[in-house]
Amino acid sequence: MFDPVCPSDLSPIRVGDKWAGMIIRCLEHGTRRFSELRIPLRGITAKALTKSLRALERDGLIQRITHLDRARRVEYDLTPLGRSMLEPMATMCAWAEEHWEELLDAREASTPLQRAR
């Protein structure tokens, strides 16, 4: 789902920490379990995922639900507040897509070790 060479790193806009934005998008279409989230977020470590989830929960964007039926089972879901972020996030994505080429060009054109005095 998310490319390890994720192009979204190019965008200057970010939501929370490195993974938060992707997590929110993963939850867009319904609740997900801890280990389900690890699949699309290729290579995320348990520690990193836990940390991001806790931060999102603290900010009231997602909800953590522990089911006690039978085995251990934890689900994560967007809160209404979290869901309300999808709209501004879409705006940002649209901007990034629209100016994709310009962003790439700017990066390429920058000669990192020069600065005219």
Add this chain to the structure above:
Amino acid sequence: MFDPVCPSDLSPIRVGDKWAGMIIRCLEHGTRRFSELRIPLRGITAKALTKSLRALERDGLIQRITHLDRARRVEYDLTPLGRSMLEPMATMCAWAEEHWEELLDAREASTPLQRAR
């Protein structure tokens, strides 16, 4: 202009590094000089400002103009690309303002050292 206890730290959305978003807004109404930028960005160090400006320049969002008339004089200006960010940024600000109370409540309600098993 920018409160040292800036409420925008509460928003999970960020543009570039710590200062980039504010710098862009400072340039919204016209070109600014290095030392002019330091005033609204209360307490920013020269190093931090330089770093943010270089990053924004590298990403093609701002333009650095050195005037050689008389004394040393450097001006910073938004590029069209940079200016195009104002719109999505406004969207984000609107979201943050709209959900301001909820964000505050969520932070307050979070008891950092508890986690039910």
Add this chain to the structure above:
DNA sequence: GTAGTTGGTATCCGATCGGAAACCACGCCG
């Protein structure tokens, strides 16, 4: 009973962030 899954924690590490403070080249002003 023992191996596997789930949902994590704990520890270590190198890289980066961001502030404080010192320094500096250049030009101007008195």
Add this chain to the structure above:
DNA sequence: CGGCGTGGTTTCCGATCGGATACCAACTAC
């Protein structure tokens, strides 16, 4: 001549980020 303003750079430092690795308790399946 000396000091001041401009636009930085350099060094140091503590805090944070994010990855790798090891470990773990509870439950289930074989």
